[in-house]
Amino acid sequence: MSLRESCGVYGVYANSKNAFPLLYWGMLAQNHRGHQSHGFAILNERIESYTSLGLIPVLSESNLKNEVPLMSGRIGIGNVRYATSASSSLESLKNNAMPVIDSDGESTIALSFNGNVVNIRRLQNMLGIDPSLSDAHVICRMILKKIRETKSLIEASKYCMESIDGSFSIVGLTNKGELFAFKDPVGVKPLCYGCKKGVSAFSSESVGLDINDINLDHELNPGEMMIIAENRVERTQALPCKRKAFCAFEFAYFARPDSKFNHKYVYETRRDFGVNLARKYSDIASRCDVVISLPETANDAAYGFHEESGLKWDMLTRRHRYVSQRAFITGVEERSNVIYRKVNILKSKIKGKRLAVVDDSIVRGDTTRSVVKRLRAAGAEEVHLFITFPKIIGPCFYGIDMASYSELIGAWKTIEEITSELGADSVNYQPIEDYVAATGMRKDELCLGCVTGEYPTPLANEMAKKMKKYILEGGREDGRIYESC
Ligand code: SF4
Missing domain, CATH: 3.60.20.10 (Aminohydrolase, N-terminal nucleophile (Ntn) domain)
Structure with a gap:
């Protein structure tokens, strides 16, 4: 992602x-x-x-x-x-x-x-x-x-x-x-x-x-x-x-794993996310041959998934260290090229395998769709996605690059529809309560606006509700929600 x-x-x-x-x-x-x-x-x-x-x-x-x-x-x-x-x-x-x-x-x-x-x-x-x-x-x-x-x-x-x-x-x-x-x-x-x-x-x-x-x-x-x-x-x-209202997404994605929040290393929280997913979806995990992760933010969660499920963990995807989206990318084509180049798939190790794929989140769905497609092309028999961050249903008003409803696959589609659109066999999100428990913080100490639709500041809350209603009535968003409302 x-x-x-x-x-x-x-x-x-x-x-x-x-x-x-x-x-x-x-x-x-x-x-x-x-x-x-x-x-x-x-x-x-x-x-x-x-x-x-x-x-x-x-x-x-x-x-x-x-x-x-x-x-x-x-x-x-x-x-x-x-x-x-x-x-x-x-x-x-x-x-x-x-x-x-x-x-x-x-x-x-x-x-x-x-x-x-x-x-x-x-x-x-x-x-x-x-x-x-x-x-x-x-x-x-x-x-x-x-x-x-x-x-x-x-x-x-x-x-x-x-x-x-x-x-x-x-x-x-x-x-x-x-x-x-x-x-x-x-x-x-x-x-x-x-x-x-x-x-x-x-x-x-x-x-x-x-x-x-x-x-x-x-x-x-x-x-x-x-x-x-x-x-x-x-x-x-x-x-x-x-x-x-500390940003819950810092734990899953943004922060470095060796940073500490709430007296706990971020990598420990991510490992616990993986444990939670393996427990919650043990029936699906038991169908798989191997657990892999999308590098690098999901690596620690994949390790936790492996520890809990007993499933073999293998690093069958690798990140090209010097390719990143950290450049001036504007067009859709450039964006998908970078997504393709960023992650390498060890194709000959994938063939015939039923994969448990751990990732940190699904926002627009384009990265995940591209990876699933390539895993299939490499001969994966089944692809089951385990997502550490709960389903994102609303934009972020607080400085994360997802500032409109229209770009979010989770805002408008059910899990079944997302599964089909991504070409996966199943998509398994971590429930909000499990996520919160792994952070060691209380639910009312975290911002969970993008996964609950309830934002911790009054104007953001009001704008989110207004914009959702406007879109449902046939209106179209025009850029970042807080700059267009
Ligand atoms: S809305 Fe989501 S991404 Fe934005 S600050 Fe809150 S938890 Fe973080």
């Missing part, structure tokens, strides 16, 4: 050394969270920044200095981005690459953002911001406005939390030498804090801390604000958290 996350963020406050190497490695560990642009901002005499298109380059230190003309300073932030607001044209990607920087003459702010603003149009109008600019520009302007009025970063974060419907995990830097971070009041996106002697850091995922040998301290609470400044680490609950 091929979906894009909106962004990954990182921030470093180093007491006595250059923050840039830590920023570079912390962001490189999170390249999977955004591939359209990357960038860094560091406070020296003033805030300096560098942004560029594509993935963060992997270069030797000496070549890197030529490629990324940076930078020295003890405080900095970084970002990798995939656009879920504004256009994906090259010009727009350049203009909206992060960190974004804004100034009112007195205060200057650099901002790195992961999430999506649902009420973007209203806020752009209110602040007089060009609609071609992304939601990060809107948030940056809101923070500046409130700092001017109240002189308080905490009040500025509170203003964002009260005014924005959507998801946001933010790391920022001021020209006064403050590194700050805050999360939306339901905490959809991950953001953790860690420290070691003389260094404090924020990262979307804990792998960004691990790579710099920084100890994970805690996941920021929804509505929490932290400020790191000279001799000061401040932690404030800027807005009370009425409920948590």
Whole structure:
């Protein structure tokens, strides 16, 4: 399955050394969270920044200095981005690459953002911001406005939390030498804090801390604000958290398996997904000869499936390491070519086998359909799909690349219809309750909007219901739901 996350963020406050190497490695560990642009901002005499298109380059230190003309300073932030607001044209990607920087003459702010603003149009109008600019520009302007009025970063974060419907995990830097971070009041996106002697850091995922040998301290609470400044680490609950709504999809697909959420490695949760599927569908599993997975996010679930069912596990599909959808792909043909090239099938090992195929999710169905077709062509006798993420029935408003009903195969088709359309012998989704249990979180601590149709923020909920009704009455969607509603 091929979906894009909106962004990954990182921030470093180093007491006595250059923050840039830590920023570079912390962001490189999170390249999977955004591939359209990357960038860094560091406070020296003033805030300096560098942004560029594509993935963060992997270069030797000496070549890197030529490629990324940076930078020295003890405080900095970084970002990798995939656009879920504004256009994906090259010009727009350049203009909206992060960190974004804004100034009112007195205060200057650099901002790195992961999430999506649902009420973007209203806020752009209110602040007089060009609609071609992304939601990060809107948030940056809101923070500046409130700092001017109240002189308080905490009040500025509170203003964002009260005014924005959507998801946001933010790391920022001021020209006064403050590194700050805050999360939306339901905490959809991950953001953790860690420290070691003389260094404090924020990262979307804990792998960004691990790579710099920084100890994970805690996941920021929804509505929490932290400020790191000279001799000061401040932690404030800027807005009370009425409920948590952490994105459930992070566990199945987005996060790296070696990241930790809720004190558990993501790979352990994925392994438990596989155990659940093998238990729930033991009758179908017992018909199969071998369990395989679609690389790489379903590998751990396939292992759990094998452990529980006793079925032989074999790696009969392999991912081409350097082929990815992390490029500027627009057309349907290009997209299906990449899907084909991304996964290689070990054809001679497939012939005559009844396969249990574990995958993380079915969104549009095009990747799965293509793989099933190739497994059949290789001589598979039966193809049974076991899907760790429950059936997706609605779009995401919070920064995942599935922002309309019309693109979702699960929004309109029954499981039987999906099975037939994908050319499989059976499609077996993990039930929502089993999924939740494996995460170790409670159902009311997770966002499950795309699988239940109930979204954790009021405007998203209202838009989803309106749009579904509109489509059922014969209307047609026009792009991302939150930009067209
Ligand atoms: S709607 Fe789905 S993908 Fe989007 S934040 Fe919620 S659980 Fe995650």
